[in-house]
Amino acid sequence: MSSLRLFLQVARTCSFSETARVSNLSQPALSRTIKLLEQDLGVRLFDRNSRNVNLTDAGRALLPIVERLTADFDSAFRELDQTFSGERGRVVVGALPSVAADLLPRAIARFLEMRSRVEVIVRENLTGSLLQNLQDRTIDLSITTPPIGNDAIFFEPLFEDEYVLVCRPDDLQRISDPAPWQAFRQLPFIAMEQRSSVRMLTDATFSAAGIETPARFECTQLATVGGLIGEGLGISLLPRSTLGLVSVGKKIAWRAMEAPTASRTIGVCTLADRTLPPAGQAFRALLIRMAMDDAAFNANC
Structure with missing residues (x-):
């Protein structure tokens, strides 16, 4: 490709000396390069004497081809450079639904402001499925709870997600602040389904607090939990x-x-x-930075 670029430069300037100067080459070295190119192609590309340099018919036929080749080459390497720098590409992110509704959209919006040519794909799922997707390499990274006993997965903490008692506004009048654990013995409990990470920690937390509270309802969707609470059918413990x-x-x-x-x-x-x-590396770094900023903001509030 370097010899073709030198041919292109000589063809445009009609000068070996000028091309040698701008290319930081000696004129004999430039002449050897063009001669080797002519030998490889089996044709003479330039007619020249002490005053003039002109393209031969073969040189004129080669010129548009070399212009197209170099333009395509430069374009391809610009795209490759953008990919290497993270300006182009694709990121497939898996996330828990709760994270996908808050932190993730904010991160994607900020990321695409800086890297508009990157395609970001979101996959929502529960923790077990997210970790399996990660190992199957169908996602690049996942935002979820820590894997247990899995050395194949590297985990970087973002934030602590505090569990709170969730109820109707009217219920606040009979629930002290902070809420006592005994509230879950006094009011019906609305739970997430048993295989969700939310439910697993809820059950573990109740066990540690010595609370036995069978679920009145078990829900797959958080919106369903909210709907049941809103109708006065119980309370819940949620992140x-x-x-x-x-x-x-x-x-x-x-x-x-x-x-x-x-x-x-x-x-x-x-x-x-x-x-x-x-x-993907750039998106992960942004997530970590945003989580740190959120933590600093909350600490100062």
Whole structure:
């Protein structure tokens, strides 16, 4: 490609000396390069004497082809450079529904402001499925709770997601602040389904607090939990990050829990033995930076 570029430069300037100067080559070196190119092609490309340099018919036929080749080459390498720098590419992000409704949209919006040529694809799922998707390499990274006993997955914490009592605004009058754990013995409990990470920690938290409260309803969707609470059918214990989904179309209130409080850790999971594509690395770094900014903001409030 370098010899073709030199041919192109000589053809445009009609000068070996000028081409040698701008290319930082000696004129004999330039002449040898053009001669080798002519030998490879089996044709003479330039007619020249002490005063003039002109393209031969073969040179004129080659010129538009070389212009097209160099333009395509430059365009391809510009795109490749953008991919290597994370300006182009694709990021497939898996996330818990609660995270996908808050932190993730904010991160995607900020990311695309800086890297508009990157395609971001979102896959929502429960923790077990997200970790399996990660190992199947159908997603690049996942935002979820820590994997247990899986050294193949690297986990970077983002934030602590505090569990709170969720109820109707009217219920706040009979629930002290912070909310006592005994409230779950006094009012019907609305739970998430048993295989969800939210439910697993809820059950563990109740067990540690010595609370036995059978679920009046078990729901697959957080919006369903909110709907049941809004109709006065019970209360729930949920991570704060889920409140936006729970309160869709309903007036929902919440109280922090008395000590000992409970929380779940939300973080970024990636495969330990996989190097993320540059765009994926940039997105992960942005998530971590935004989580740190959120934590600093909340600490100062």
